[in-house]
Each structure stands twice: as C-alpha cells, then as structure tokens.
Amino acid sequence: MSEQLHGINAVESALRNDPERIKVVWLDAARDDHRLRTLAVLAEAAGIAVQRTSKKALDRRAPDARHQGVVADYQPPPAPSEGDLLDLVEAAREPLLLVLDGVTDPHNLGACLRTAAAAGALAVVAPRDRAASLTPAARKAASGAAERLPFVPVTNLVRTLEALKSRGVWVVGTAGDAGQSLYEQDLRGARAIVLGAEGEGLRRLTREACDHVVHIPMRGGVESLNVSVAAGVCLFEAVRQSVMGSG
Numbered sequence: 001m002s003e004q005l006h007g008i009n010a011v012e013s014a015l016r017n018d019p020e021r022i023k024v025v026w027l028d029a030a031r032d033d034h035r036l037r038t039l040a041v042l043a044e045a046a047g048i049a050v051q052r053t054s055k056k057a058l059d060r061r062a063p064d065a066r067h068q069g070v071v072a073d074y075q076p077p078p079a080p081s082e083g084d085l086l087d088l089v090e091a092a093r094e095p096l097l098l099v100l101d102g103v104t105d106p107h108n109l110g111a112c113l114r115t116a117a118a119a120g121a122l123a124v125v126a127p128r129d130r131a132a133s134l135t136p137a138a139r140k141a142a143s144g145a146a147e148r149l150p151f152v153p154v155t156n157l158v159r160t161l162e163a164l165k166s167r168g169v170w171v172v173g174t175a176g177d178a179g180q181s182l183y184e185q186d187l188r189g190a191r192a193i194v195l196g197a198e199g200e201g202l203r204r205l206t207r208e209a210c211d212h213v214v215h216i217p218m219r220g221g222v223e224s225l226n227v228s229v230a231a232g233v234c235l236f237e238a239v240r241q242s243v244m245g246s247g
C-alpha cells in the first residue's frame with residue numbers, strides 16, 4: 001500500500017535511493033526555493049510525474065504534518081527480515097547495531113534512525129508489535145536516513161538478541177539505574193546497543209538478555225534522557241572508542 005511521504009529530506013532521499021517506489025511528487029506551487037527545485041529535477045530525471053498544487057491540497061494529503069511544501073506517493077519497500085539482518089551481520093567486520101525495545105513515538109524512532117545512520121550503524125532493530133513503525137512521520141523525522149539504513153522489525157526481540165550473540169555480537173543494554181558507567185564499557189568490535197521505551201525503559205527479559213547494562217552519567221537532577229539523545233550518546237561513544245582504538 002502506498003503512503004504519503006513528506007518532508008524535503010525524506011522525499012529527496014527516496015528520490016535518490018528508491019525512485020522506482022515513487023509515483024507522483026506534489027510540490028507547493030507558491031514556493032520557489034532551490035530545495036524544491038532540486039526535488040523537481042530529480043523526479044523529472046527519473047520519469048516521475050511532478051504536480052504543482054496549493055498548500056491546502058498538500059495539507060489534505062499529509063494532515064497534521066509539517067510537509068515543507070512536498071508530498072510524494074511512495075510505496076515503501078518490504079521490511080528486511082531477521083534472516084536478512086543476520087546475513088548483514090555475518091558479512092560485516094565490526095557491526096554496530098541499535099536495538100529499540102518498544103519505542104512508541106514515531107518522532108523518536110525517526111531521530112534514532114537519523115542518529116544511527118550518522119554513527120555508521122549497520123541497522124536498527126525493534127519489536128514488530130507495540131512499537132513505532134516506519135510511518136511517514138518517522139521517515140520525516142529520520143530526515144532521509146530511513147531510506148538508507150535497514151530498519152528490521154522482529155517478532156521476538158530476545159530471540160534476535162540471542163541470535164546476534166551467537167554470531168559474536170556483544171549486547172549492551174542501557175538503563176539509568178545500571179551500576180556500570182557507559183564510559184567504563186568497552187564498545188569496540190561487534191556491538192548491539194539496546195535502548196528502552198519512553199515510559200517503561202528496558203523490559204525485564206530484554207535486560208536479562210544483555211551481556212552488560214550501563215548507565216549514562218547525568219547531572220542536574222534529571223531523571224532520564226530522551227531515548228534518541230541516549231542513543232546518540234551511546235552510539236557516538238562506540239564510534240569514539242573505535243576511532244581511538246581503546247575504551
């Protein structure tokens with residue numbers, strides 16, 4: 001089923017990575033900025049129909065969305081399977097994975113995808129049920145990363161973590177009440193960093209499946225970080241350690 005993809009970066013990423021999945025691009029006829037002109041050029045070069053229309057008509061296509069003057073009729077690709085994920089992991093030298101244990105806000109999911117792509121992660125993994133999926137809002141928040149980075153919904157997250165562990169991936173969970181600091185944890189090599197849901201954090205069985213659980217030291221009496229901020233801190237600490245060559 002097609003969906004109404006919106007937002008300049010998300011549509012541009014789909015036009016560059018997946019043009020065959022776009023049927024029509026609607027642009028706000030009243031706007032004439034270079035980013036929208038680039039979208040029109042990319043679409044026309046790929047043989048995709050471009051229609052200029054009113055902001056009101058775009059608002060109707062993407063209600064409640066800050067569409068930035070562009071909406072596209074987009075057929076999302078099938079999600080990669082757990083088998084695809086394990087193949088990717090086996091082919092990679094030192095895979096870095098982000099695992100989200102039930103993040104429900106599509107904006108948080110999108111922000112996590114964007115951060116994971118920027119950190120060079122191989123994929124983002126999440127449970128299929130009771131968690132945010134790759135909706136147009138999540139794609140917009142991902143700002144182009146959702147069309148480049150595999151997002152893998154899985155039926156049983158604990159089973160997937162066990163499958164990753166049996167392939168040499170160390171699983172590092174995160175929780176504010178963990179005894180060990182993130183900065184004492186060796187994050188080099190094959191790693192999956194697991195974050196919990198906005199409200200309840202890591203589920204018990206997920207936490208038990210982790211090889212280590214670490215906290216991010218915080219100041220200022222704040223209870224917890226937003227999940228996408230925590231993802232950024234952890235992923236970029238892993239990047240820092242792999243670049244520096246030591247923990």
Ligand SMILES: C[S@@+](CC[C@H](N)C(=O)[O-])C[C@H]1O[C@@H](n2cnc3c(N)ncnc32)[C@H](O)[C@@H]1O
Binds near residue numbers: 177198215218223
């Ligand atoms: C908004 S927090 C969830 C807070 C939740 N009340 C809890 O008890 O964990 C969402 C996720 O971000 C991560 N997180 C946020 N702050 C953290 C911290 N200081 N240390 C480690 N992880 C943190 C954890 O993965 C957490 O499950």
